[in-house]
Each structure stands twice: as C-alpha cells, then as structure tokens.
Amino acid sequence: MIPSQVAYQRPTNINDALQLINDLGDDCKILAGGHSLIPVMKLRLNDPENLIDITGIAELKEIRDNEKSITIGACATHADIANNAALKAACPMIPHAASMIGDIQVRNFGTIGGSIAHADPAADWPAVLLASNASVVVKSVNGQREVDIDQFFKGLFQTAVEDGEMITAIRIPKTGFNKNSTYVKFVQPASRFAIVGCAAAIDKDSEIRVAFSGVSATPFRDTGIENALKEGQSVESATANIAEGVSVMSDHFAKANYRKHLAGVYARKALSQLV
Numbered sequence: 001m002i003p004s005q006v007a008y009q010r011p012t013n014i015n016d017a018l019q020l021i022n023d024l025g026d027d028c029k030i031l032a033g034g035h036s037l038i039p040v041m042k043l044r045l046n047d048p049e050n051l052i053d054i055t056g057i058a059e060l061k062e063i064r065d066n067e068k069s070i071t072i073g074a075c076a077t078h079a080d081i082a083n084n085a086a087l088k089a090a091c092p093m094i095p096h097a098a099s100m101i102g103d104i105q106v107r108n109f110g111t112i113g114g115s116i117a118h119a120d121p122a123a124d125w126p127a128v129l130l131a132s133n134a135s136v137v138v139k140s141v142n143g144q145r146e147v148d149i150d151q152f153f154k155g156l157f158q159t160a161v162e163d164g165e166m167i168t169a170i171r172i173p174k175t176g177f178n179k180n181s182t183y184v185k186f187v188q189p190a191s192r193f194a195i196v197g198c199a200a201a202i203d204k205d206s207e208i209r210v211a212f213s214g215v216s217a218t219p220f221r222d223t224g225i226e227n228a229l230k231e232g233q234s235v236e237s238a239t240a241n242i243a244e245g246v247s248v249m250s251d252h253f254a255k256a257n258y259r260k261h262l263a264g265v266y267a268r269k270a271l272s273q274l275v
C-alpha cells in the first residue's frame with residue numbers, strides 16, 4: 001500500500017527539529033532510517049500529517065570517544081556502529097550486535113535511535129544496551145534529560161520517551177564489564193530479527209549484566225542469572241531457572257516453552273565465552 005500524503009521537513013540542527021516537533025505535536029512523526037515507520041505508514045497503522053526527517057542533522061550521526069564513555073548519536077546507523085574502532089575496543093558486543101542486524105540495506109539505513117524508540121521486542125539493541133548499562137539522552141524544547149537504560153523500555157513498543165521529546169544520543173560507559181562482553185542470537189531466518197538474543201557483560205570483580213531481547217514483550221535483565229554468577233555458581237547452574245517470573249512470548253516463530261529453552265541455550269553460549 002502507498003502511505004497517505006504527508007508533509008516532509010528535514011531540519012539541519014537539533015533546535016530546529018525540536019521546535020518543529022513541539023509546534024506540530026501529535027500531527028508529526030520523527031523519521032530516521034524509516035525501516036519501521038515507513039512500513040507502518042504503508043499499512044496505515046500510523047498516519048502522520050508531517051514527517052520530520054532528522055537524518056540531515058550532522059551532530060546526531062557522530063560517535064564520540066570521551067574519557068569515560070562513548071556517545072553514539074541517535075542517527076548513527078547500524079553500519080556506522082559495526083565499523084567503529086572505539087566501540088570495538090571498549091564494548092565489543094555493540095559493534096558485533098550491529099553487524100548481525102538485518103542485511104546490508106537495513107544496516108545502512110536503520111539507526112540505533114530509531115530502533116530503541118520503536119522498541120520492537122525482537123530488536124537487538126535493547127538487550128545489548130541493557131547489558132552495557134547505557135543511558136539514553138532525550139531532548140525537548142524544555143531541555144535535556146538522561147534516562148537510565150533500566151528505566152527506558154516500558155513494554156511492547158513503549159519507552160520512556162514522552163510527547164515532544166527526541167532521542168539525541170546513547171551513552172555507553174567505558175567499564176571493565178563492557179570490555180568483556182558479547183551478544184548471541186537465534187535469528188528469524190528471513191528478517192534476522194532475534195527470536196532470542198542474549199547480551200552479557202562480565203567483570204567478575206565488579207559487575208555482571210545479562211539481558212535478553214525477543215523473549216518477552218519487554219526486554220529485560222535476568223537478575224537471577226546475574227546474582228547466581230556473582231555467588232560463584234557455574235554457568236549451568238546459574239541458567240537453570242532462566243527468565244523466572246517473566247511472561248515469555250509465544251508466536252508462530254517459537255512457542256513459549258521453546259523460546260525459554262532457546263534463552264537457556266543462548267545464555268550458556270554467551271556466558272561460556274566470557275566466564
């Protein structure tokens with residue numbers, strides 16, 4: 001289907017974009033890579049009158065290597081991230097996960113900001129960013145706030161981003177656990193989305209973070225596994241009660257019990273690389 005007629009604007013700086021988003025309110029949608037929004041518009045599930053294309057804002061594409069963190073602009077594409085040397089050194093699971101997203105076209109257009117704003121439960125970034133203890137920089141005409149990743153994903157396609165706000169960056173702390181990190185996934189063979197994705201970041205002396213995409217409507221950290229590993233349990237024993245208390249998704253790709261089984265298999269795969 002062809003989307004309804006829509007007005008299109010492409011601001012070249014953040015303030016102009018925020019002003020447009022504020023002035024147009026519910027009548028506009030932010031457009032980044034368009035790989036989720038355009039299909040949804042074609043199906044007329046979303047029918048905005050205005051599109052604010054933010055990919056012309058140079059600042060949003062930057063990946064900056066700071067002293068204690070790396071800041072990834074919201075419009076950095078998956079391909080930009082997959083090829084970034086600073087991220088490869090500080091947090092290998094991030095470029096590795098980026099390199100596994102979709103195909104070349106998807107990686108060249110899809111953006112990290114668009115992906116986490118969309119909050120598809122099968123997307124790869126949620127697990128990886130939860131495991132990395134990232135934070136999300138969000139701006140509006142009223143100012144800026146930084147949302148801890150543990151507070152960011154609120155449910156199926158729901159996040160902490162409020163009306164009038166735009167994600168401008170994702171901040172990754174440079175830590176010991178991020179240096180020792182990995183991401184593995186069981187892919188949906190056509191799209192490459194995660195039926196189950198497991199990200200893990202481990203520094204045995206300080207922090208252990210293990211997170212999942214694809215398993216439930218909301219991506220989550222498995223604190224049961226984290227605590228068991230901190231107590232010194234083996235990978236096998238720590239993953240015995242995986243996703244406890246989590247409502248596991250069931251669909252035509254994988255029923256809940258099979259998905260839970262896969263979560264265990266992929267958690268053990270990730271953890272055995274790191275522990």
Ligand SMILES: Cc1cc2nc3c(=O)[nH]c(=O)nc-3n(C[C@H](O)[C@H](O)[C@H](O)COP(=O)(O)OP(=O)(O)OC[C@H]3O[C@@H](n4cnc5c(N)ncnc54)[C@H](O)[C@@H]3O)c2cc1C
Binds near residue numbers: 030102111168191192
């Ligand atoms: C064939 C195919 C295969 C794919 N495979 C995978 C895969 O294997 N793994 C995976 O994780 N993903 C996959 N994707 C998703 C893709 O990687 C994109 O990340 C995703 O579509 C959203 O990013 P986008 O930049 O295209 O956002 P858009 O489609 O432009 O926007 C998505 C939503 O986010 C909002 N938005 C965009 N940017 C911002 C911002 N900065 N602040 C606030 N709101 C914003 C938009 O208004 C819209 O609601 C696939 C997509 C396709 C089409």
